[in-house]
Amino acid sequence: MKILFANHIHIARQSIASSRMRSTLTMLGITIGVASITTILALSAGASKIVVDQVDSLGGNIAVIRPGANSDNTLDGIAKIPIGQQYAASSLSDVDIASIERIEHVKAVAPLMILGGSVSGVTEGSAHTPILATTPNLEQISDIEVSDGQFLDPELNGATAVIGPQLSIDIFGTDQSIGKTIKVKGQPFTIIGILKRTNNPINYNTVDFDNAVLINLANGRELNQGASQIQQINVQSESVEYLGGVITEINKTLLKNHFNQADFTVLSGDEIAQPTSGLFTALAGVSVAIAAISLVVGGVGIMNIMLVSVAERTREIGIRKALGATNSDIISQFLIESLALSIGGGITGYIFGYILAFAISTFLTFDPVFNWEIAGTALIVSLVIGTLFGLYPAIRAAKKDPIAALRQYD
Amino acid sequence: MSDTKTPPVIVLKQLKKRFGIGDAEHYALDGINLTIQKGEFIAIMGPSGCGKTTLLNVLGLLDSHIEGEYELDGKSIAYLSAKRQARIRSQQIGFVFQSFNLVSRLNVIDNVALPLIYKGMTKLARQKKASTMLRSFHLGEREFYMPNQLSGGQMQRVAIARALVNDPAIILADEPTGNLDSRASHIIMQELSDLHKQGNTIIMVTHNPDLTTYASRVITMLDGQIDTDTFRLPLQSRTSTKKPLNIVKKPKASTTKKKDKK
Known part of the structure; x- marks a missing residue:
């Protein structure tokens, strides 16, 4: 034979x-x-x-909540091509954030409200500049580093912003733009910090931080006619062991908030990578x-x-x-x-x-x-x-x- | 045949082969009874369409849709699977064709070694055996020629070498000299004759009456039936097959070796 x-x-x-x-x-x-x-x-x-590595490097105690029901089926991913970061209408609300924060063993919660709009400094920025309204917790959860100045702080007076280094170069011609005024959707914001370059446009926050403007959640709401439009909530548990329990608890709480409609998805570990690479x-x-x-x-x-x-x-x-x-x-x-x-x-x-x-x-x-x-x-x-x-x-x-x-x- | 020392190689009883159906139905072989002993050299003659080649195909197990009985080495072939039939072709039967049927893509030695592949021999063993066989046919220096670089006679000698390479019990030759000139024909016949002398059983279909001089037994066929059956040369261990049909006349060719070419 x-x-x-x-x-x-x-x-x-x-x-x-x-x-x-x-x-x-x-x-x-x-x-x-x-x-x-x-x-x-x-x-x-x-x-x-890339995304999996990021999640791993953050210690593996991160869960991410996104609006919309979970799709186990990859074919669904083809059917609904996500367009940029714009989800039509988010099912996540400020109430949800508040209830998640009350869950035991939750260390930090950071909502991400991603807006579209024009940004300009000395020169006009790209129309696709992501405007991210969030809370200071994001710095800790997503391990964001600031190369110059400080991260967001709602306690500061006036409208403040932290911008990505590439954006700074694009609209001011320099990465030393602290103290300058950036116009977001026509509203002036004072730059208080420049992010460290990450070269990481693909990440689980679906925001290219090198090119983004970060503002406080309250300012974000103002820019959005007073309503929250939360695309993602990052949750950090106190340690990896608690993550499972926290996720269960989040699911329970949110279901209650949403009248038992599972119009949200809680993701952890490698799952986080999937919707990110949805495109x-x-x-x-x-x-x-x-x-x-x-x-x-x-x-x-x-x-x-x-x-x-x-x-x-x-x-x-x-x-x-x-x-x-x-x-x-x-x-x-x-x-x-x-x-x-x-x-x-x-x-x-x-x-x-x-x-x-x-x-x-x-x-x-x-x-x-x-x-x-x-x-x-x-x-x-x-x-x-x-x-x-x-x-x-x-x-x-x-x-x-x-x-x-x-x-x-x- | 009770008094034969060895059982006959081939026994055919009322063998029929039908072609076509309904109105077009006709029997290419229409009731053939034939017993072939080991060591016979049989020449089958007859006009075109009398069923010679069909008979040879049936004997060579290329065609097993038959009626009647065909016993090969004492075993009926009726119940043999296609696979067993292929194995018998591989181990017991050697074919020589009118048109040589060498594989044109393969060189001479690979052509000769072809049957050995299906016996499961290693490449080296195949080549050795094929080489020995070719040398015995004085084609040793042609081993790596392609078939189209050979003359017709050489090609047929290669084909005979291939037919013999797995030491078959029976050699079936379908007009082996049909495409050759008379000189080459006689060389080929000489080879077959030598094989016969070495004890091989040869069944040859031919149109050429001259060539029957080499055979020990000449069968003429007509319309799918055996017309005459003549034993020409005494065989030491042969007793007459049990049907001395009508041994009317020897075919014309019995003017023996008169026509042996210069």
């Missing part, structure tokens, strides 16, 4: 080498499919990893769908070429059968050939996928991740395609009547 297998591989190599152009073109379909899958998976794994999930989903189409097309290509190959070698099949090949010998010979095509395409695709992922990642702030899941996916996908689309031609080859096959001309 082993000898036969080795021989089949030898035959497959010979046959593929003898029609190099044809085989390469056939593999191309699989290559493109596997390359796109690899790219997507490597990049989205990279994006998730990636969506993009990945769409791309995987496209990749799947290209794989099917590639598979059909393999089937096509295998059928041609079987037809071309009808006589050889007849000879082999006359000389003692069993049907399964013939099936494995052709199946291994189609597998060689698909796995060849898969390996090339895997390599190209990573090349592409690294090329793309030069425009992004995170790197693709190597893990065995991606390699395994690429391999399994190619195996499945090769088997699926190679089986029919192989069975057809084996079913050929040796007498008729021998009569056919070369």
